[in-house]
Ligand code: SF4
């Protein structure tokens with residue numbers, strides 16, 4: 001597989017146990033935090049809601065409802081700008097004084113306790129898909145595609161292999177690692193349920209050789225279930241769906257296609273754990289684990305966070321910023337989005353916050369392309385990044401499409417190796433925004 005080996009920097013947070021974020025004074029629940037149609041708000045302002053109540057109803061098959069992640073009172077709807085630049089409607093919820101769950105009890109409710117795997121084969125596939133849909137599950141690895149859509153059986157495109165993705169190849173991020181270490185059982189139970197829903201004949205949980213302890217933790221939890229745990233050679237962006245499919249199954253996914261085209265479905269480990277919680281406990285997706293890391297934060301942590309908390313809340317929980325903190329990246333430095341403010345709500349797909357210092361972000365000056373071809377050599381999707389970026393810069397969208405701009409997964413490998421410091425990914429993202437709609 002093509003790709004790169006950026007410095008991992010996982011040492012900052014990988015030994016930090018998952019901590020529960022204290023209940024914020026307010027959360028803001030975005031009505032669009034997934035790929036697909038936005039939700040419609042169901043409550044008027046000043047309505048009391050309890051943890052887990054539906055706040056936004058899904059509109060359409062490719063959509064996912066959103067739920068109250070704390071108990072409290074709704075406020076007037078407003079608009080927030082998410083890290084990807086989208087302006088979306090948000091429902092604020094002011095926290096009630098009394099919360100039903102916090103600290104260890106909240107952790108146990110979400111990830112702790114027993115997750116028996118015996119008898120899961122009794123669950124009907126439709127029952128699993130319904131529970132997943134009602135729980136508002138989306139891919140927690142970042143893409144945030146509604147999970148019930150992936151798991152719904154389709155006779156024309158049967159699923160043979162379910163891959164559970166624990167590669168977490170993005171530098172700095174260790175949320176999935178912490179989950180695999182501390183909560184392997186819900187991952188395994190969720191994998192079995194997803195297998196049953198999708199009708200897959202095999203399940204492989206994949207991780208990388210820089211996370212061998214996590215692989216061992218999963219192997220113990222999966223003993224006797226028939227699930228294989230496979231350790232892959234560490235490489236970025238191995239955690240991309242298509243790259244993982246190629247690495248494990250040895251078969252290419254067609255350009256512009258999906259793993260489903262070759263009989264595979266990929267779920268992130270966090271999505272698997274949330275599947276178990278949805279089906280076995282009837283609980284919606286209200287919380288997720290994210291990493292706060294980087295040299296600019298006082299204490300790197302893995303936090304269990306209510307959806308809708310602000311990045312400021314998570315930074316405060318980590319002791320705040322050091323004076324040299326210079327850039328906030330929602331996610332990791334390769335695929336993440338720079339955010340100008342910490343007052344941005346955490347969404348279901350948010351995997352972390354990386355705070356970089358001035359020294360780390362010191363920018364090399366952009367020069368002209370020297371046609372070295374390095375960007376082409378590393379692109380995991382066999383694209384020609386320089387041509388897409390230049391077409392995008394020239395606003396020639398027809399040419400950009402001919403070079404498959406929509407297939408680009410924005411992994412950042414091309415920009416990482418470019419000796420001319422050309423902001424290839426930013427140019428490609430800009431081009432995608434300029435593409436004609438529909
Ligand atoms: S063109 Fe897209 S997919 Fe290829 S290396 Fe660049 S960002 Fe990654």
Ligand code: SF4
Nearest residue numbers: 369370372373375418
């Ligand atoms: S890596 Fe940079 S300099 Fe080399 S061909 Fe690509 S865009 Fe041009």
